Amino acid sequence: MSLSKEIVRAVRQRQNQGLPEEIRDKVILHITDTIGISLAAYKGAPVAFRAIKGISVGVSGGTGRVIGSEHCLPPAYAAFANTALAHALDYDDINDLARIHPTPVTLAAALAAADAGPSRGTDLITAVGLGNELLCRLGYAIEPKGTGADSKWFLSQLFGYLGAAITAGLVLGLDDDELVHVLGLAYMQAAGGKEPGVGIGSQARAIYPAFASMGGVQAALLASKGVTAPASCLDGKTGFFKNYLGENLSEAQRNAFLDTGTWAFAHTSIKLFPSCRYSHPFIQSALELREQFRLDEIEEVVIGVNHTANMLCQPLESRLHPTTIQDAKFSIPYLVAFSFIHGRVNLNNLSEESLKDPQIFAFTSRIKIEQTQEDTPGIPLGDLKVISINGTKREIKRINAETSVHEVKQKFIECMQFGKIGDPVEYWELLSNHLHYDMIKELPILDSRV
The missing domain is CATH 1.10.4100.10 (2-methylcitrate dehydratase PrpD)
Structure with a gap:
C-alpha cells in the first residue's frame, strides 16, 4: 500500500x-x-x-x-x-x-x-x-x-x-x-x-x-x-x-x-514569548540571571549554543544589530540583551521601537558566543554564563513545554488588550466554549480595508 x-x-x-x-x-x-x-x-x-x-x-x-x-x-x-x-x-x-x-x-x-x-x-x-x-x-x-x-x-x-x-x-x-x-x-x-x-x-x-x-x-x-x-x-x-x-x-x-x-x-x-522558539530557553536564563546582577556589574555574557542555535547568532554583528523586527525575533544574542535590559519580553516592548534602543545596543557589546552543546532533537538548552566584577554565574535552562490554561488565558487577554479590543474575558469564554466554523462572524472587526 x-x-x-x-x-x-x-x-x-x-x-x-x-x-x-x-x-x-x-x-x-x-x-x-x-x-x-x-x-x-x-x-x-x-x-x-x-x-x-x-x-x-x-x-x-x-x-x-x-x-x-x-x-x-x-x-x-x-x-x-x-x-x-x-x-x-x-x-x-x-x-x-x-x-x-x-x-x-x-x-x-x-x-x-x-x-x-x-x-x-x-x-x-x-x-x-x-x-x-x-x-x-x-x-x-x-x-x-x-x-x-x-x-x-x-x-x-x-x-x-x-x-x-x-x-x-x-x-x-x-x-x-x-x-x-x-x-x-x-x-x-x-x-x-x-x-x-x-x-x-x-x-x-x-x-x-x-x-x-x-x-x-x-x-x-x-x-x-x-x-x-x-x-x-x-x-x-x-x-x-x-x-x-x-x-x-x-x-x-x-x-x-x-x-x-x-x-x-x-x-x-503554546508560546509565552513572541519570538523564535529557539530563543526561549536563552530568554528564560537571561531573565533568571538578571535578578542576580546589577547591569553595571556585568562584564561579559557568554551564550553557549549548538549548531542550530548558532545559526541564530551569525553573522554576530548583524544579529546584535537587527534592522527588522523579524530579524530581532530570530536573533538569540539580541533577545538575550533585550531580556537583561527590560526584564520581560512581550508584544508591548518587543517592537519596531526597540530596534533603536541605545541601552540594548550598549549591552550587546558584552555578548560572546561559544559552541557548548551537541545538536539533539528538540530545542537547545538556554546556556548563559555571566562574568561580572564579583564573580561568574552560569544558568542552563531547559525549555518548559507545558503551558497551563491560566497562562494561555492571560496571554489571550494580553493579546486582546494589545489589539485594543474590549471585553477580552468575554471573548475567551465565547471561544473556549462555542468554537464552530462561523465564529469569525462573532469576532470584532478591526479593519475592513485589508
Missing part, C-alpha cells in the same frame, strides 16, 4: 474513534490562542497586511472570511491571509520535537474549506485536531535535529502543505480516494526553503506557513472537482521524501508516522 493510502487510513481511523477528551480540550485551547494572536496582529504585524494586500491583487470578493476583517477572499487566499495573521508575530504554537507550528496552518485551512461550500464533513475541532496530529507525526517520523537535510527546510511550510490539504479535504467531506489525490496535489506545490529564516534583512519569514495553508486548500478544492494525482507521490522514486529529504522513510520511521495509539499533538506547546 502506498504511503498516501496508509496516511488516509490512519487519519480515518482517528476520525472514526473521535478525539480523546484531553486532545479535544487541547485543540480548543490552541485554536483560541491562535485567534487571539491573529487579532493582535492587526496592531503589531504590518507585514501581514502587506502580504494579504499582495496576494489579493486583482481579486474582488470570495467566500473566505479573514479573521478580524469584513474582507472576503477566494478560499485559498483566505487561508493564506489567516495563517499570515496567526504567524506574523512569531507567537504561535509549536511542537518542539517535530519543529512545527501546526495550528496556524490547519485552522486557516479548515475555515477556508468550510467557507467554500455548505457541506462540512466534520466539525472544526476534529478537523484541526486531525490536521495537527498529521503535521506533528511528520516531524516525529524524521526526528529533525537542525542538521542535515531537514535543516534546509521550514518544516511547518514543507509539511504544512500535506497537513493543510488533509484538513481541508476532511472539511469538504472528500472520500478516501479523493484524500489520496489531495496529498498528491499538495506534493506538487510543496516548498519551504529556510534561507528567509537564517538570512537577515527581510520580512519573509513572518509569513512562510501561509503558503502551505494556501496550497493545501487549493489541493483539496482541485481534488473535490475530480483532479487526480498518483498515490505514489509521497514514497515513489521521485516522491516527496526522496526529493526533499534525500530518502524515503525507513520502516521504523513509517511505523512511527502511522502509529495511531498515541497523540504527538499532545506535546505541542
Whole structure:
C-alpha cells in the first residue's frame, strides 16, 4: 500500500474513534490562542497586511472570511491571509520535537474549506485536531535535529502543505480516494526553503506557513472537482521524501508516522514569548540571571549554543544589530540583551521601537558566543554564563513545554488588550466554549480595508 493510502487510513481511523477528551480540550485551547494572536496582529504585524494586500491583487470578493476583517477572499487566499495573521508575530504554537507550528496552518485551512461550500464533513475541532496530529507525526517520523537535510527546510511550510490539504479535504467531506489525490496535489506545490529564516534583512519569514495553508486548500478544492494525482507521490522514486529529504522513510520511521495509539499533538506547546522558539530557553536564563546582577556589574555574557542555535547568532554583528523586527525575533544574542535590559519580553516592548534602543545596543557589546552543546532533537538548552566584577554565574535552562490554561488565558487577554479590543474575558469564554466554523462572524472587526 502506498504511503498516501496508509496516511488516509490512519487519519480515518482517528476520525472514526473521535478525539480523546484531553486532545479535544487541547485543540480548543490552541485554536483560541491562535485567534487571539491573529487579532493582535492587526496592531503589531504590518507585514501581514502587506502580504494579504499582495496576494489579493486583482481579486474582488470570495467566500473566505479573514479573521478580524469584513474582507472576503477566494478560499485559498483566505487561508493564506489567516495563517499570515496567526504567524506574523512569531507567537504561535509549536511542537518542539517535530519543529512545527501546526495550528496556524490547519485552522486557516479548515475555515477556508468550510467557507467554500455548505457541506462540512466534520466539525472544526476534529478537523484541526486531525490536521495537527498529521503535521506533528511528520516531524516525529524524521526526528529533525537542525542538521542535515531537514535543516534546509521550514518544516511547518514543507509539511504544512500535506497537513493543510488533509484538513481541508476532511472539511469538504472528500472520500478516501479523493484524500489520496489531495496529498498528491499538495506534493506538487510543496516548498519551504529556510534561507528567509537564517538570512537577515527581510520580512519573509513572518509569513512562510501561509503558503502551505494556501496550497493545501487549493489541493483539496482541485481534488473535490475530480483532479487526480498518483498515490505514489509521497514514497515513489521521485516522491516527496526522496526529493526533499534525500530518502524515503525507513520502516521504523513509517511505523512511527502511522502509529495511531498515541497523540504527538499532545506535546505541542503554546508560546509565552513572541519570538523564535529557539530563543526561549536563552530568554528564560537571561531573565533568571538578571535578578542576580546589577547591569553595571556585568562584564561579559557568554551564550553557549549548538549548531542550530548558532545559526541564530551569525553573522554576530548583524544579529546584535537587527534592522527588522523579524530579524530581532530570530536573533538569540539580541533577545538575550533585550531580556537583561527590560526584564520581560512581550508584544508591548518587543517592537519596531526597540530596534533603536541605545541601552540594548550598549549591552550587546558584552555578548560572546561559544559552541557548548551537541545538536539533539528538540530545542537547545538556554546556556548563559555571566562574568561580572564579583564573580561568574552560569544558568542552563531547559525549555518548559507545558503551558497551563491560566497562562494561555492571560496571554489571550494580553493579546486582546494589545489589539485594543474590549471585553477580552468575554471573548475567551465565547471561544473556549462555542468554537464552530462561523465564529469569525462573532469576532470584532478591526479593519475592513485589508
